[in-house]
Amino acid sequence: MEPVITRFAPSPTGYLHIGGARTGLFNWLFARHFGGKFILRIEDTDQVRSTEASIKAILDAMEWLSLEWDEGPYYQTKRLEVYKEYLKKLLDTGHAYYCDCTPDELEARRKEALAAGRKPKYDGRCRERGLGPGPNRVIRFRCPATGTTVLNDLIKGPIFFENSEMDDLILERSDGLPTYNFAVVVDDLTMNITHVIRGDDHVNNTPRQILIYQALGAPLPHFGHVPMILGQDKARLSKRHGATSVMEYKEMGYLPDALINYLVRLGWAHGDQEIFSREELIAYFGLNNVGKSPSVFNPEKLLWLNAHYIKESKPDALVPLLDPFFEKLGYPRKPAEYVAKAVETLQPRARTLEEMAQGMKFYLVDEVEYDAAAAKKFLTPTMREAFGRLIPVLEEMDVFNEENLEKAFHQIVVTEMGLKLGKVAQPVRVALTGVTVSPGLFEIIGILGKETVLKRLRKALEYMNAQ
Template identity: 75%
Template sequence: MQPIITRFPPSPTGFLHIGGARTALFNWLFTRHHGGRFILRIEDTDVVRSTEDAIKAILDAMEWLGLDWDEGPYFQTQRLAIYREYLNRLLERGHAYYCECTPAALEEHRQAALAQGRKPKYDGRCRDRGLGPGPNRVIRFRCPQLGTTVLNDLIKGPILFDNAELDDLVLERSDGIPTYNFAVVIDDITMNITHVIRGDDHVPNTPRQILIYQALDVPLPSFAHVPMILGQDRAKLSKRHGATSVMAYKEMGYLPEALINYLVRLGWSHGDQEIFSREELIQHFSLENVGKSPSVFDPEKFIWLNAHYLRARSAESLVPLLEPFLAAREHPKKPAEYLAKAIRTLQPRTHDLVEMADAMNFYMVQDVSYDPAAAKKFLTPNMIEPFKKLIASLESLELFNEANLESAFHGVVSEMGLKLGKVAQPARVALTGSTVSPGLFEIIDVLGKEAVLRRLRKAVEYMSG
């Protein structure tokens, strides 16, 4: 059995988006599962729209997601000689021909056909003129007009196309650069690609590509077309659906393992399992379990997964990931140990790193500012006495740990004949400025004796003033 070789061929005309990332992921998983080779190929034949920035952005995103490749990146614009060679073979065998129709004339034809309700396809007027090379001439593929072409799709099953529906597509532009449909075939042939796994928006292209394989008399790879990812309006996911770039999610505080897990479950399943480690994914992934229908991108489920992975990670590993977000909020640097301890209290309470960085605020500042409503409700003069007792009790504590803190609190509370809640909320406001926070004793433990006493005294001052 021949080794499996797949490829991911983004065109560098923009960032790596969610749909492309899932296609890359499926290719990667399929390849890793079978122990094959995964090739990265940059399809930059659209020289007008391709940019260096986009190439870098795509590579960065692949790296962030942990989708490593075994070969490449190859660039199509560096392979022009190869395309030329295959083009000559096609020309020699009469499978291709020169055409001198101008884009303007073609466009006019299209419009006319559309206006009359006819199918807008190239009419083949240069087909048999026996034209040779010349300025402003393109090379077209001589498409068989009879018969049917069958695409045996691994996901969708057999799909039949009537060749009469196809027209003579352009293989090489007038500037000598091949078009996508030609370059992709030649690359897949010369790179020995065994499985072409791509979005099903490519299905209509496939019969034309198959015809080129046949004209060249080379064997076909296997094709697998995965359904689209749609936005919430059920249209193909695009910029207008909000964030669609992979790296935008990094900036929004998402974890790569969450994106991977979310994306893989869009179209693929393994029974009822929702959470997968990368190893499990490689172990279980197969094309047979890829569904046929498109799926809607659901930010709510994605955020749930992200929160899950945020909780699953060690607090220590989160420190370097969170630091840029903290720095963006202009907090001074704190020791990693302190940050990890603080992060641990926030892990079950936040869904992403942005939320976490915001929630970190009271751990990062010198003095907290009170939420006005919270202060008004809880920092009332009747709390002065309990707070003073609390301060005295905490001051005398040798070991400032959660257990001792808890008994110190309970001591004060019962002495005053109060419920813990009566003191806890005011203390929370005093320490964090807010009525919502991690557990009181966790906070105190992280903040440390000095900061806690300082904030409690400030609160007493506030209540007295």
């Protein structure tokens, strides 16, 4: 089998969106599965819309997702001489010609064709004029007037296109820059791309590209067109369905492996398995299991997956990932070992890193603020005695751990005061965290440490005494 070479070729006219990331992922997995090569190419010939900021956003997103490339990034604007070389081949063999039709003339003839019920394609006016280079002239491809072009799609199966339906597309614009359909053929040909895996919005471009390959006498790559991603209303995925930028998910506290796992399942399946390691994805991935129908983006499913990946992560691995969220929230810095212990208590309940960071507030701030409703309900004068008894016992405790804390609480609250543990546990929780929901009480007491716990219990007792 020939060495597999795939490519991902985004246009730098904005951020890397979910659909583009899935295309890049499928190409990366296909190359890795076959031990081949994955190339990154930046299609930046649209000089009006292409920006350096967009290039950086795309590269940042690829790096965050760990979709490392073996070659590149290549930039089309740095390959103009290569395109000139292949244009000359097409001109020399009669497969291309110069055209001096102005935009106004083309528009007038388009309207005329529509009015007459004809297809509004280029009418071939300059085909046989034998024009050479000149100001404001473009180079067009001489499309065969008859016959059928067949796209043997690896995902969709054979698709047939009548050549008479296609027009003489422009290969080089009047500014000397190549058009997409021409540049992509030259790039894929010269980079020895064996498999072109891309979104099915490119299906109608493919027969034109096939004809250019044939005109150049070059072998075709294998084409596979992946169905698009839809929102839950079955419309094409857009911002109104939620975040569409890869890096927005990073900013919202998603883990890259969770997003990778979710994206690969948008259109690909391996039995009923939902959760995959990267190694499994590489081992199992193939285009034979890519569906032919569009996939529906489900934010709740992604959130569920992210929660799973957070839960399964090593706590110390999450600590540096939380730092930007702590900084944004204005929390003071704490030792990594302390934060890792706190992380472990929140892993079962946090769905995003942002949620986890918000839930860690009471671990990190010096003074907790009481939720007004929680304080009113639980930090009442009836709790003065319990707090008054607990504080001195905790002050005398030498080994401040979960086991000893639980024993002390049970002895004072249940045995001595004859109350249910929960009757006092919830007020203590509010005193320590400011809220009514948190990880296990004795877990958090053990992590906060003796000094902080006593400080917060005394503050709560003062609050109750002041009522």
